Structures are given as C-alpha cells and as structure tokens.
Amino acid sequence: MALVTGASSGIGEATARMLAGRGATVAMAARRTDRLEKLGEEIAGAGGTALPVELDVSDREAAEAAVARTVEELGRLDVLVNNAGVMLLGPMLEAPVEEWQQMVEVNLLGLMYMTKAAVPHLLEAAEGDRGVSDIVNISSVAGRIARRNSGVYNATKFGVGAFSESLRQEVTSRRVRVSLVEPGAVATELTSHNRPEVQEQIKSRFSDMERLEAEDIADAIEYVVTRPPHVAVNEVLVRPTDQEQ
DSSP states (O other): OEEESSTTTTHHHHHHHHHTTTTOOEEEESOOOOHHHHHHHHHHHHTTOOOEEEETTHHHHHHHHHHHHHHHHHHHEEEEEOOOOOOOSSSSTTHHHHHHHHHHHIIIIIIIHHHHHHHHHHHHHHTTOOOOOEEEEEEEEEEEEEOOOOOHHHHHHHHHHHHHHHHHEEEEHGGGEEEEEOOSBBBBGGGGGOOHHHHHHHHHHTTTTOBBBBHHHHHHHHHHHHSSSOOOOOEEEEEEOOOOO
C-alpha cells in the first residue's frame, strides 16, 4: 500500500501509475481532485486500485488526516513518496517573500508533516511480510548545487536532504528505508508556477536541452522501492545527459 503526494501531475502522477502497475494499491494525494479522479479511473481501467485524497501538504492537520485515511481505507502503509513541491525562482532581492514562504511550507514543512504522520505506520508495516517499508523524498539537483536566482528553492531542497539523512539514521535499524531522489531538469508543470519573466529565463536556459520525462523519475523510484529488504538505496541523482549542473 502506497501514498504519493503531488499525484495530480508530473512525477507524482507517473509514480502513482507505476506503483499501481506493480500491483500496489495507491492513495493519490493532491489539491486538484478532478485530476486525481481521472487518474484513478485510468488505473482502475488497467486493473489497479487507487484512492484519490484531497490534500494540501502545507496544512499539518490535513497531512495527518490524509495519512490516517490512507491507513484506514487501505489497511496499512508500506511506501510513502513525498513528491509535492513548488519551484519559484528569480533573484532574491526582487522576489515576493510570499514565494519563499510557500516553498518552505510545501517543500520542507509539508514533507516533514507527511513523514511524521506516516512513520508509525511504516514502522508497523516493516514488521510484516514485506520485511521493510519505504520513504522516498523527492528533492532536486538543487539540493546539491546552489545556483544564482534559486537560493530559497535551494535552501528547501538542501533541507530535504539533511532531514532525510538524519531520519534514515534513526529508523534504518527498524527496517524503514529512507531514500532521496534528486531529479535534474524534468519536463513537468513545475516551472509554470513562476512569474512570466522568470518562466522566460527558465525556457531560455533549457531550450537546447532534452529534458527528462516524469516517467524517468518514476523508473528511479521503482528501482528504489523494489530492492530486496537487505538493500537500501539512499540517494539517486538523475540528470538529463545534456545537463552540466
């Protein structure tokens, strides 16, 4: 049984589809329930089972409720994929502080809220037949390399990396694997939330690059969560071949 946040598009959607294809029952969480319902119908049509869950991860009570509903309706929780995130770039001196706040609340606090709520259930699941459970946190190459005009986004993703490693040390002996997946440039809706002038800068930067597809990252997640119980893949960095940084 799996729970994927940010499942209404991009990497989250591809991951939900992948997990369902592997036979998992998937709780798909996001704000856009119309998209979740459409994806759920697609998964059901292919013989899978999916549960749409309306969720804003930056709302702590909502995050806790989403985890509780998932466990209540699916019976347990084996895999949590923390994918929900926003990327609002641009010079820090000109940026609205509200953009910073949104990134911290979604990218970092939202991931923490979900993880905090899910860990007790993952610890319990790890004692079952599977012998292990998984937390997969979606970070970014921006969590490794700080770049001009992306400082606060960098800060949130560096934070995801630090949080993941510290948590890993706490729970790995109890058979909960914590993995960090760091995509480079991916062709998703992530950049569309930026101000128009920033979108133009991003478009120019990646104009000559063949970016990754969401399914490429779902493939990496599939590898992580399907390893034998004695194998933990703690970190995966996936860049387009053409991407230098």
